[in-house]
Amino acid sequence: MEEPATHEFDFALINEYFVELERQGPGSPEATIRALSFIGNLSNESKIVDLGCGTGGQTMVLAQNTKGTITALDLFPGSIDKLNVNAGKLGLRNRVKGIVGSMDNLPFQNEEFDLIWSEGAIAQTGFEKSLNYWKGFLKKGGFLAVTYESWFTDERPAEIEKWWVDAVPEIATVGHNVSVMQKAGYVPVAAFTLPENCWIDTYFIPQKTRQEEFLKKYEGNKIVEDFIAFMRQEAELYSKYKQYYGYVFYIGKKYK
Numbered sequence: 001m002e003e004p005a006t007h008e009f010d011f012a013l014i015n016e017y018f019v020e021l022e023r024q025g026p027g028s029p030e031a032t033i034r035a036l037s038f039i040g041n042l043s044n045e046s047k048i049v050d051l052g053c054g055t056g057g058q059t060m061v062l063a064q065n066t067k068g069t070i071t072a073l074d075l076f077p078g079s080i081d082k083l084n085v086n087a088g089k090l091g092l093r094n095r096v097k098g099i100v101g102s103m104d105n106l107p108f109q110n111e112e113f114d115l116i117w118s119e120g121a122i123a124q125t126g127f128e129k130s131l132n133y134w135k136g137f138l139k140k141g142g143f144l145a146v147t148y149e150s151w152f153t154d155e156r157p158a159e160i161e162k163w164w165v166d167a168v169p170e171i172a173t174v175g176h177n178v179s180v181m182q183k184a185g186y187v188p189v190a191a192f193t194l195p196e197n198c199w200i201d202t203y204f205i206p207q208k209t210r211q212e213e214f215l216k217k218y219e220g221n222k223i224v225e226d227f228i229a230f231m232r233q234e235a236e237l238y239s240k241y242k243q244y245y246g247y248v249f250y251i252g253k254k255y256k
């Protein structure tokens, strides 16, 4: 039998697993701050949106390193509840607001934002399609910064090719993605690869305890066992094939 891809697991199950983790995808405070360093012109008046924010690991880093207000949007209400509680704990409630919504049906005005942020989420609604759609919500001269799964080489072993094409059918090389961004109406400002610690220290290692907890809580549940096996395989494949792929931060500026 074919192994299931992540999107075939239940949305509620995936979110129950991830909601207790600080990050739901690869990334780190250092990478978020590095991406921010390419973005100019933010002020107290700036409006920022973080799309597919999850529980808001990167949202809080953004808030602590920018001025202005941040709206953070995610489809999963449990993550948004957690984000709003965390914003309160960090004294950021007046600048950070989490809302439930879908990245492909945004409840915002045209040209409302100075900065659109999205870490690890754009593949869910499609890289090219979302870059085009989101641009409408960005002011002229505004910035967009997204992380996205990308190939580092033109060729790779069949095992890893199949895994990623199943998960992200649109996955492409860094060069291709930069040209897609340019075609969508953004001047490419920077593209950099997330270092390994963004996968290992903040994504794979924190999952280990969660996996044990889940297997205990759902002992004998085949769907949960398959899901955990899938998550463990993601980590094994990364250690085997990390020279071929990773997340890349793409930063662009809307020019018209």
Ligand SMILES: C[S@@+](CC[C@H](N)C(=O)[O-])C[C@H]1O[C@@H](n2cnc3c(N)ncnc32)[C@H](O)[C@@H]1O
Pocket (backbone or CB within 6 Å): 022, 023, 024, 025, 026, 027, 051, 052, 053, 054, 055, 056, 057, 058, 073, 074, 075, 076, 079, 101, 102, 103, 104, 118, 119, 120, 121, 124, 125
């Ligand atoms: C890999 S996680 C990344 C979360 C967070 N940005 C991070 O880097 O830790 C992807 C997030 O996208 C959210 N998501 C998936 N489809 C979505 C959609 N259509 N609209 C909004 N959020 C969505 C998921 O609920 C999840 O929180």
